[in-house]
Amino acid sequence: MTTSALDVLRALRAHTTAAGLPGPAALVGDWWGADAVIAPSVQLRPGFAPPDDPDRFWIGYLGFPVRADESRMPPAVGGLTGAILTLRDGRWEYEDVDGAPCPAWIVEALDTQESTSETGWSADWExxxxxxxxxxxxxxxxxxxxxxxxxxxxxxxxxxxxxxxxxxxxxxxxxxxxxxxxxxxxxxxxxxxxxxxxxxxxxxxxxxxxxxxxxxxxxxxxxxxxxxxxxxxxxxxxxxxxxxxxxxxxxxxxxxxxxxxxxxxxxxxxxxxxxxxxxxxxxxxxxxxxxxxxxxxxxxxxxxxxxxxxxxxxxxxxxxxxxxxxxxxxxxxxxxxxxxxxxxxxxxxxxxxxxxxxxxxxxxxxxxxxxxxxxxxxxxxxxxxxxxxx
CATH class of the missing domain: 3.60.120.10 (Anthranilate synthase)
Known part of the structure; x- marks a missing residue:
């Protein structure tokens, strides 16, 4: 049974929080020729736009460039990582630009078969x-x-x-x-x-x-x-x-x-x-x-x-x-x-x-x-x- 992208994201967040590492970032849906892409741990920094020809993976956002409002959110955020997880045809794959093997803590996250969520949420909209x-x-x-x-x-x-x-x-x-x-x-x-x-x-x-x-x-x-x-x-x-x-x-x-x-x-x-x-x-x-x-x-x-x-x-x-x-x-x-x-x-x-x-x-x-x-x-x-x- 393949662990869902959302449960893998939860498990990775739980590990990185406990280990004091930067948390994961996730793209779920039609991305990169896959059904999901997750960076297990990536430091996302304000102002870091995509490099022109990176040798690693950049993940982030670029804000709309008209009337920027930096009081709420940075105009751009991004980070580089050498490793990503991709979900293709129901199978998770680990890709490292340096060819390193998948770390044990990521393997454990991929084997998670139940949600690690312990908190809820609520939203109030106007x-x-x-x-x-x-x-x-x-x-x-x-x-x-x-x-x-x-x-x-x-x-x-x-x-x-x-x-x-x-x-x-x-x-x-x-x-x-x-x-x-x-x-x-x-x-x-x-x-x-x-x-x-x-x-x-x-x-x-x-x-x-x-x-x-x-x-x-x-x-x-x-x-x-x-x-x-x-x-x-x-x-x-x-x-x-x-x-x-x-x-x-x-x-x-x-x-x-x-x-x-x-x-x-x-x-x-x-x-x-x-x-x-x-x-x-x-x-x-x-x-x-x-x-x-x-x-x-x-x-x-x-x-x-x-x-x-x-x-x-x-x-x-x-x-x-x-x-x-x-x-x-x-x-x-x-x-x-x-x-x-x-x-x-x-x-x-x-x-x-x-x-x-x-x-x-x-x-x-x-x-x-x-x-x-x-x-x-x-x-x-x-x-x-x-x-x-x-």
Whole structure:
């Protein structure tokens, strides 16, 4: 019987805490060609962005670079490790860049067949005010009519507190919703619990891909309405064009293509329209050059990207922080796998939590429906109740 990723994460955390080691970090879902990637022990430090061509594995996050708010969370966090665990086809594998064997304490964690959790959690959420968000949408619509942007992703945020164990908060919601690209990062600076459905960038060798999400209806709606919605289709296609442009800045000429367009995919609490853009990179293109060409993710800014980002900073009432940035890993051979940090909760060391939500605004947007979309996206997180008493 294979020990689940969440129970392995719990067992590793128990050992590292007892041994005084840095704790684990986890990517659970569709990551690195596997079903989970866990760094058994990694020191995650504020300000440590991905190295350009690392000989080890980097795990961390990059925050949204508009109106940074360092009072809540660092704008970037990361750490290097020489060893990771991957879960593929129901089997755990240990990979060490130096070829070292798997330590006994990690083997023990992989053999754990029951939860080591001894603590519970609870969360108390407060919804954002509707009026400021609808006012921001109105300003966006004015900018679209004026020709400044064609589309922009306008966001707001839930705030609250998470009491108890942040790892159990992450594990409970991950087990309940099974998001495509979840992530758990923790350190003295706070906790990031990401439940993202979206791939920002995935690089294997010189093949790069991005799978932007644009177009959403609630889980109880007919998913066929997405494909027939002129607004949602236009929203997705415009962002696909922006991703093509971003990747085209660093791709080998003539290699950018769209192998998947407007697929209807289920995610926690909603249905999405998802497309996929691919390109071939010149081998000389490093991680930093790739990120300069593509970050922040197209799907959470707008088009044209630079002007949309400038306007969003003045329309939205709060900085986004980690939300709408990227969480994930890089590794030897310039491998890279990052999500778009949506459905992502940032928790400060004192338990204050933020959950950003938003949606793409086009000329056909209805502010009331856009507000409902925000509630639908948040429901899969704020609607999950805590576990045992703290």
């Amino acid at each position: 919804a954002p005010r509707r009026e400021p968000h609808e006012d921001a949408i109105a300003q966006c619509l004015d900018a679209i009519r004026a020709g400044e942007v064609y589309q922009a992703c306008v966001c707001t945020r839930f705030t609250g507190t998470v009491s108890g164990d942040p790892l159990e908060f992450y594990a409970s919601i991950t087990a309940n919703t099974m998001p495509a690209k979840s992530a758990y990062l923790h350190g003295d600076w706070g906790t990031v619990a990401s439940f993202s459905p979206e791939t920002f960038l995935r690089r294997t060798g010189n093949l790069i891909s991005s799978s932007p999400i644009k177009g959403t209806v609630g889980a109880d709606a007919d998913p066929d309405t997405l494909s027939s919605s002129a607004k949602d289709v236009a929203e997705n296609v415009m962002i696909v064009d922006l991703v093509r442009n971003d990747l085209g800045r660093v791709a080998v000429t003539g290699t950018v293509r769209v192998p998947e367009l407007l697929s209807v995919v289920r995610a926690p609490g909603v249905w999405h329209l998802v497309s996929r853009v691919e390109a071939i990179l010149d081998p000389a293109v490093g991680t930093n050059e790739l990120l300069r060409a593509t970050f922040p993710p197209a799907s959470v800014t707008g088009t044209p990207k630079i002007r949309a980002a400038e306007l969003l900073g003045s329309w939205e009432t709060d900085p986004r922080g980690v939300y709408c940035g990227a969480v994930g890993m890089t590794g030897p051979g310039r491998g890279l796998d990052l999500n778009v940090a949506i459905r992502t909760v940032a928790i400060t060391p004192d338990g204050m939590a933020a959950l950003g939500v938003g949606g793409g605004i086009t000329i056909d947007s209805d502010p009331a429906l856009e507000w409902q979309e925000c509630l639908d996206k948040a429901a899969s997180i704020v609607g999950v109740h805590g576990s045992a008493d703290n």
